[in-house]
Amino acid sequence: MTYKIAFFDLDGTLLDEEKTIPEDTIQAIRQLKSSGIEPVIATGRAPYFFQPIAEKLGIDSWVSLNGAYVVYKGEEVYQRTIPLTDLEKLVALSEELGHPLVFEGKANFYANREEHAHVFDAVASLKVKQPDVDADFWRTGEVYQVFLHCESHEEHAYPGGLPNLRFVRWHTKAMDVLTSTGSKAEGIDVLLSALGIKKEEAVAFGDGLNDKEMLQLVGLGIAMGNSHEELLPFADHVTTRVDEGGIRNGLAYAGLL
Structure with missing residues (x-):
């Protein structure tokens, strides 16, 4: 399968326990972008929690607030509020x-x-x-x-x-x-439809309980080596820990590096 887009959770996935981005992750995201694959942040966090992280990685697209607010290259794509x-x-x-x-x-x-x-x-x-x-x-x-x-x-x-x-x-x-229907998968599904990309052509990385639906939705769901144990059954592949080259190794497994 040729993948066209990759979604990344933040905490425990792009960020280590100290909430910093490992240098090998920064380099892997840059290499991914240079190959024409769009990296998208997919997080439970609100944008005001991660803007400096996105800027450091050169990412301007995200599925935030667990799918409730979606932005693609600076443009709003989807919003879902609680009644x-x-x-x-x-x-x-x-x-x-x-x-x-x-x-x-x-x-x-x-x-x-x-x-x-x-x-x-x-x-x-x-x-x-x-x-x-x-x-x-x-x-x-x-x-x-x-x-x-x-x-x-x-x-x-x-x-x-x-x-x-x-x-x-x-x-x-x-x-x-x-x-009740909210999840990262909801926002990702909307974004993929807007971009004309099939679910099978997407990769996602996560480590937490709110990543279950996301990993199931895409063509290749990758769990970090430091993932919550309840997430592992929902993943197609388990990479190494975030602080052990997990993003780079996962992208290599997907054939994207």
Whole structure:
């Protein structure tokens, strides 16, 4: 199969544990671009979390916010926000259970509480600034995704009580909240259709629980050697760790380097 486009998760895939890009990854992405293959970031992060990373890699296309906001070469391709009625139910339930929320808009993100330890720990792990505080942003702004801050033993009440929403854990104290049909695969599918590229002609790299659908959608799904063990059954191939040449080795396996 001749592949025409490659999608890359960020944390644990393009970025190592220190949230830096290994030099061999930078060189591999440059070589990929020089061969005419389009690299696209596919991440749960919002654009304001990864703009410097994209610029360093020379990437101007992305499927962000777990498929909710898609940009191709600087132009918006797709947007999907969480309906107000679902946000209202989420806010009510989280208040009842005592769990803080962070609302992610297209241009900024806002916590509904001041200085909560769970929010601080989870956001700090991304090595980005802490959110501004606006408890009512969900009423007035467009919300693409929400961080729900609770521990794993506290999350059981949410899926059953909010069937229109999907919950994906990314930190011991945080989960992504998106629409029930939302995923990176949704945004990738829209972008591939817009570009006239078949799913079989795409490659994707990931390491986390929110990469399952993406790896299944494309022609070649590659899991990093440092992947969450639950992701591995969804991959066609497992490359080495991000800090052991994982991107370069995976691209070589795909015949792209």
